Amino acid sequence: xxxxxxxxxxxxxAAHGDILSDFSPFLGSPNPDYDPxxxxxGTAVDHPSYAPFSPADSDFxxxxxxxxxxxxxxxxxxxxxxxxxxDNAPAATRALEDGSFYxxxxxxxxxxxxxxxxxxxxxxFFQEFYEFDQxxxxxxxxxxxxxxxxxxxxxxxxxxxxxxYEYQRLTTGSISESSYSxxxxxxxxxxxxxxxxxxxxxxxxxxxxxxxxxxxxxxxxEYATELTYTFWLTDALSTTAMWRCAxxxxxxxxxxxxxxxxxxxxxxxxxxxxxxxxxxxxSDNDSNSxxxxxxxQSWQVGLGLGINYSF
Numbered sequence: 245x246x247x248x249x250x251x252x253x254x255x256x257x258a259a260h261g262d263i264l265s266d267f268s269p270f271l272g273s274p275n276p277d278y279d280p281x282x283x284x285x286g287t288a289v290d291h292p293s294y295a296p297f298s299p300a301d302s303d304f305x306x307x308x309x310x311x312x313x314x315x316x317x318x319x320x321x322x323x324x325x326x327x328x329x330x331d332n333a334p335a336a337t338r339a340l341e342d343g344s345f346y347x348x349x350x351x352x353x354x355x356x357x358x359x360x361x362x363x364x365x366x367x368x369f370f371q372e373f374y375e376f377d378q379x380x381x382x383x384x385x386x387x388x389x390x391x392x393x394x395x396x397x398x399x400x401x402x403x404x405x406x407x408x409y410e411y412q413r414l415t416t417g418s419i420s421e422s423s424y425s426x427x428x429x430x431x432x433x434x435x436x437x438x439x440x441x442x443x444x445x446x447x448x449x450x451x452x453x454x455x456x457x458x459x460x461x462x463x464x465x466e467y468a469t470e471l472t473y474t475f476w477l478t479d480a481l482s483t484t485a486m487w488r489c490a491x492x493x494x495x496x497x498x499x500x501x502x503x504x505x506x507x508x509x510x511x512x513x514x515x516x517x518x519x520x521x522x523x524x525x526x527s528d529n530d531s532n533s534x535x536x537x538x539x540x541q542s543w544q545v546g547l548g549l550g551i552n553y554s555f
Contacts, residue, residue, distance in 0.1 A: 317357040317364075318554040324350040328546025333381035338537075344378030356394060366392040366408055384416045384423070392430075407431040410452075426457040432468075444474045454495070464494040480513045501531040501538065522547040 326348045333344035352370025359365055372386040392408020407429070414424040432450030439445075448470040457463035468490035476482045485508050492501040507525030514520055524545045531538035 317355060319353055319355050320552065320554050321353045322350070322370075322550065322552045324348075324548055324550045326546050326548030328544050328548075330542055330544045332540070332542040333376050333378050334384070335380045335382060340380040342378055342380065344376045344381045346374055346376040346381070348375075349373045359393070362395055362398075364394045366390070366394045366406060382416055384414055385419060386412070386414055388412045390430075401435070404434040405432075406434070422458075424458065424462065426463070427455040428452050429455065442476045444472075446472045446474075448472075461496050462494070463496065464492050467491045467493070482511050482513075484509045484511065499531060499533055499538070501529055503527070503529045507544075517551055517553050519550045519552075520547070521550065 327345070328348065329343065329345050331343045332341055333346065335341045350370055350372045352368060354366070354368035356364045356366055367390070369389040370387075374385070375383050388410060390408045390410040392406060394404060394406045397403045397405055408431075410428050410430055412424075412426050412428070413422055415421050416423045430450060430452040432448060434448040435446065437445045437447055448468075450466075450468050450470075452466040452468075454463045454465065468488060470486065470488040472484060472486040474482055474484045486506065488505045490503045492499075492503060494500065505525065505527045507523055509521055509523035511519050511521045524543070527540070527542050527544075529538065529540035533539075
């Protein structure tokens with residue numbers, strides 16, 4: 245598999261890289277919690293809770309319990325550990341690509357302090373590790389720090405605007421052996437289209453522009469849209485379906501790709517800070533490259549544990 249294959253593989257199994265997106269299925273979804281201990285104003289900001297839903301509430305919508313604004317924005321730390329199977333693990337050449345079990349781990353942190361007039365800073369970092377069982381598959385790591393801004397556009401029905409600078413670096417074998425790196429500017433809008441006590445439909449539009457990339461032939465711009473639907477079966481159990489479509493416009497060689505990712509995830513909230521999940525995802529990359537050398541299809545299925553903590 246060429247270097248671009250790592251990017252395609254990450255599209256399928258590392259959508260949780262977008263820390264900003266609070267409706268990302270890989271991080272689970274906020275869940276109405278009717279425990280009175282969680283409805284206290286002092287805890288409502290970091291861990292939003294909702295008043296119990298009952299008939300005749302439709303005129304009022306979902307009632308979130310408001311809380312006191314903390315003097316300092318909390319730092320959010322997260323860790324994910326997954327065991328998965330893919331039918332197309334990345335390898336040195338296409339002939340060696342085969343199915344493989346793999347273990348992936350993600351660790352990161354984010355911070356969104358208030359700047360002024362409804363603008364928030366958006367600072368974060370995450371590091372991912374992928375270890376494959378199949379001998380020809382290439383183990384690799386994905387690192388990405390970022391810094392930007394976020395604003396809730398109240399006049400646009402609480403649409404969230406974001407813009408940020410990202411640096412991405414893929415390494416193989418060891419942290420010192422870089423196989424791909426890029427600097428980019430990403431911006432977009434995210435919106436909850438529909439929300440009740442048990443359902444949420446959200447959408448996002450984004451554009452990412454590479455400032456540079458190494459190898460240079462992989463420098464590109466991305467234009468993407470995303471839909472995510474979550475249904476809460478119980479207070480602790482939810483299921484999420486998502487679809488993401490991206491158009492990649494490469495700067496060199498006239499290459500254009502259409503990349504699609506779709507999947508379903510089942511989440512169980514073990515406690516306030518821990519979620520167990522299982523998922524199945526399908527990814528497809530359709531490129532105009534000659535002889536289909538950059539086309540890619542893959543299934544991933546697995547289970548994992550996510551831990552989130554704020555301080």
